[in-house]
Amino acid sequence: MIELKNIRKIYEANKFDRVTALDNINLTVQEGELIVLKGASGSGKSTILSLIAALSKPTSGEVIVDAKQISKLSDNFSSVYRRDNIGFIFQKYNLIPTLSVKDNILLPLVSLNPHAKEVEEKIQSVMKRFHIEHKENAIVRNLSGGEQQRVAIARAYVNNPKIIIADEPTANLDEKLSHHFIDILRELKALNKTIIIATHDPLFFGLDFVDRELEIHKGKIVL
Ligand SMILES: Nc1ncnc2c1ncn2[C@@H]1O[C@H](COP(=O)(O)OP(=O)(O)OP(=O)(O)O)[C@@H](O)[C@H]1O
Numbered sequence: 600m601i602e603l604k605n606i607r608k609i610y611e612a613n614k615f616d617r618v619t620a621l622d623n624i625n626l627t628v629q630e631g632e633l634i635v636l637k638g639a640s641g642s643g644k645s646t647i648l649s650l651i652a653a654l655s656k657p658t659s660g661e662v663i664v665d666a667k668q669i670s671k672l673s674d675n676f677s678s679v680y681r682r683d684n685i686g687f688i689f690q691k692y693n694l695i696p697t698l699s700v701k702d703n704i705l706l707p708l709v710s711l712n713p714h715a716k717e718v719e720e721k722i723q724s725v726m727k728r729f730h731i732e733h734k735e736n737a738i739v740r741n742l743s744g745g746e747q748q749r750v751a752i753a754r755a756y757v758n759n760p761k762i763i764i765a766d767e768p769t770a771n772l773d774e775k776l777s778h779h780f781i782d783i784l785r786e787l788k789a790l791n792k793t794i795i796i797a798t799h800d801p802l803f804f805g806l807d808f809v810d811r812e813l814e815i816h817k818g819k820i821v822l
């Protein structure tokens with residue numbers, strides 16, 4: 600279970616330049632729930648995702664995941680938390696363009712021995728699941744947008760995380776690939792993953808397997 604309690608996030612470039620990105624957010628997400636966060640550009644969606652992934656800390660309030668205070672973790676423990684719990688699919692995929700498909704998927708597992716049989720098996724299995732195994736040794740820079748996205752999904756999934764977070768996952772995809780991504784989501788939901796998606800894309804609205812759609816407006820949940 601994920602709990603955001605009285606979250607405020609203020610970005611402060613200097614004394615005169617403060618942005619209240621989140622203003623008293625309260626949100627509970629149950630295990631296995633799929634939530635879509637909607638809202639205008641700048642409303643605070645990505646900020647919510649980064650707090651849940653422990654990529655940033657709230658100015659005040661608490662982020663609690665499975666009864667653990669994520670918002671109080673040191674940087675080291677934050678990375679351990681991410682490795683063990685979170686699969687993050689970024690809008691621009693955040694892949695390393697000069698590495699192969701396989702090496703990009705290996706990244707979340709770097710703390711394990713890359714030559715171990717178990718690691719190799721995990722990678723082969725996610726490449727198959729997301730239909731990218733034929734590009735195993737291709738350099739990511741040379742892949743199409745849809746292929747890169749499948750690598751990003753495979754990488755987010757390789758640790759078998761309980762929580763999957765996607766920030767504008769279809770922003771760079773055409774309609775066919777967007778539908779394909781939605782099929783993958785349906786599959787992940789059936790695996791009882793907790794999924795949180797930030798998006799403007801109307802394709803995500805009104806889907807039968809989405810549990811809740813929340814509207815964010817100027818740092819507050821309005822719906
Ligand atoms: N690192 C930062 N420093 C200063 N301000 C920031 C920072 N990150 C975000 N903001 C501001 O916080 C507010 C919320 O940003 P956020 O990225 O969460 O919005 P969003 O809903 O994800 O928008 P979009 O739909 O465009 O991705 C915006 O006003 C943004 O300019």
Ligand SMILES: [Mg+2]
Pocket residue numbers: 644645646766797
């Ligand atoms: Mg955003």
